[in-house]
Amino acid sequence: MMNHSFDLLTTVQQGGCSAKLPAQLLSGVLKDFSYDSPENLLVGLKTNDDAAVWKINQNTAIIQTTDFFPPICSDPYEFGQIAAANALSDVYAMGGKAILALNLVMFPSTKIDISVLKEILRGGADKVKEAGVTLAGGHSLDDFPPKYGLAVTGIIHPKRVITNANAKAEEVLILTKPIGTGTIIAGKRINEVSKKNYQNALECMKILNKNAAEIMQKYNIRCATDITGFSLLGHALEMAEGSDKTLTIKTSKVPILNGVDELIEMGCIPGVAFRNLKYVDEKTCFSRTLDYNLKMIMLDAQTSGGLLICCQKNSADKLIKDLKNAGYPDLAIIGNVSERKEKSEPYVIVK
Amino acid sequence: MNSKIIDARGQLCPKPIILTKKAINDPNIPNEFFLLIDNETSKENVERFLKDNGISHQTYQKENYFQISVSKTGKKVNSSSEAYCSISTTKKLTADHIIAITNDKMGSGSNDLGKILIQGFMNTIKEVSPLPQKIIFYNNGVKLTLKDSPVIDSLKELEKLGVKIQICGTCADYYEVKDKIGCGKISNMYDIIDSLTKATHIISP
Numbered sequence: 001m002m003n004h005s006f007d008l009l010t011t012v013q014q015g016g017c018s019a020k021l022p023a024q025l026l027s028g029v030l031k032d033f034s035y036d037s038p039e040n041l042l043v044g045l046k047t048n049d050d051a052a053v054w055k056i057n058q059n060t061a062i063i064q065t066t067d068f069f070p071p072i073c074s075d076p077y078e079f080g081q082i083a084a085a086n087a088l089s090d091v092y093a094m095g096g097k098a099i100l101a102l103n104l105v106m107f108p109s110t111k112i113d114i115s116v117l118k119e120i121l122r123g124g125a126d127k128v129k130e131a132g133v134t135l136a137g138g139h140s141l142d143d144f145p146p147k148y149g150l151a152v153t154g155i156i157h158p159k160r161v162i163t164n165a166n167a168k169a170e171e172v173l174i175l176t177k178p179i180g181t182g183t184i185i186a187g188k189r190i191n192e193v194s195k196k197n198y199q200n201a202l203e204c205m206k207i208l209n210k211n212a213a214e215i216m217q218k219y220n221i222r223c224a225t226d227i228t229g230f231s232l233l234g235h236a237l238e239m240a241e242g243s244d245k246t247l248t249i250k251t252s253k254v255p256i257l258n259g260v261d262e263l264i265e266m267g268c269i270p271g272v273a274f275r276n277l278k279y280v281d282e283k284t285c286f287s288r289t290l291d292y293n294l295k296m297i298m299l300d301a302q303t304s305g306g307l308l309i310c311c312q313k314n315s316a317d318k319l320i321k322d323l324k325n326a327g328y329p330d331l332a333i334i335g336n337v338s339e340r341k342e343k344s345e346p347y348v349i350v351k
Numbered sequence: 352m353n354s355k356i357i358d359a360r361g362q363l364c365p366k367p368i369i370l371t372k373k374a375i376n377d378p379n380i381p382n383e384f385f386l387l388i389d390n391e392t393s394k395e396n397v398e399r400f401l402k403d404n405g406i407s408h409q410t411y412q413k414e415n416y417f418q419i420s421v422s423k424t425g426k427k428v429n430s431s432s433e434a435y436c437s438i439s440t441t442k443k444l445t446a447d448h449i450i451a452i453t454n455d456k457m458g459s460g461s462n463d464l465g466k467i468l469i470q471g472f473m474n475t476i477k478e479v480s481p482l483p484q485k486i487i488f489y490n491n492g493v494k495l496t497l498k499d500s501p502v503i504d505s506l507k508e509l510e511k512l513g514v515k516i517q518i519c520g521t522c523a524d525y526y527e528v529k530d531k532i533g534c535g536k537i538s539n540m541y542d543i544i545d546s547l548t549k550a551t552h553i554i555s556p
Contacts, residue, residue: 013363186365190365190366190369266369266372266373267365267368267369267370267371267372267373267400268365268368268369269364269365269368269396269400270364270365271363271364271365271392271393271396274364274395274396274399274400277399285511285512285513288480288512292403292404295403344510344515344536346511346513
């Protein structure tokens, strides 16, 4: 292992998925476009889903996605691992099997030693390999700050596509990873997070959602999404709107990374959490007894976050047991889905 | 230093919020202090933070920065571990009583005073627990639900909290204000009687 003195976090103000364009801004731009939606396009722009799905024949559809972002952590090798896990996650959120990946690289030709790039790519390649995916090329630009990610192709049976727009009333919501990565990284920037809590957050982001995808298929799950830059509540809202259901989140049940409570208590609330608040505010009902800190944690932008899975009550216990054994020890049931009886009812209720 | 001015200029999020919170919790900082911020996003985030924590503040645009005057007003930003436990997961936000508003004034006497009172009443409903299940507006009362009503923001907030707003359609037609209504649902006499019949009790200020 090489010893790097270069801290990638010094190159950016906002890293990882918190570098996304504000959701409101983006949807404002997209709403004026009309895109074709041929019959073979099973999942496209309509539902703000994680990836596009194109049916090739009766038995196979391809899943196409891309994701890349500026540094989320100090160490280049770990940044490569996390960026790759995050990009692959969109395929897994759809229940697919990732097969092929291309690198997307932006790196300055001067400013930073080129060995740092090598480490980023090594981290990415190792993660792709761990996922059993073939890395087959890529594209690079001379740019600062650095950015890295993948374009990924996956496959799935057309009838087994898991979308974020298929939640059913009475289902329970399962979250596979703890939240709070955005806050931990913000805390790292101002030197207020312990080494242990920082490393724990990185390890969490490196975990592939691959096993969870396979288990979802085993249990015939039809609705899920991965939690990234728009925060738990932002992605829950997308799911609720796409499905026209109400999602109730019980904050006391949501797994949270160690160290996040303390950071939020001191006021270390990443700016992007306020952006997410603006996005969800109109369509979300926050309980009046909800603790302010907890509310802001629910709005924390995640990088390479876990999956939010809708599961029928009677199979939840078995699903949870399988997921725990497959490497998601912190998962929890965090809420449930119900019918939205009237248009005035909120999409998301946060208790 | 017992400074009255917290200078967060040149600092990016989350630093300005950390400084704000520190100042609020620091007994050595006076109850009224000024916060200086020089970027729009941080200003907005700090304002939202103060608002959500019920801390009164006012923002002044200076030449190339913002000055937010913060008044602690006795309230501390503090979340004890008990606050986490007190989140009730089953608690209903609203009760089964109904508020019926029949006029755009409260009580009889001076018209001006009546208007001030009804505004105070409408704006305070959300502070009292439990919330009503519904608020029904008829006759002159419908004027309070119009887009330019001084209480429209409070009504919208109540709707978000789950309180239903029912507006008498006949009344809105009579006063020719149907297209100016800014919240709630137009309702008919059948629904209004139905609601009033089923309510546990009715409050009419």
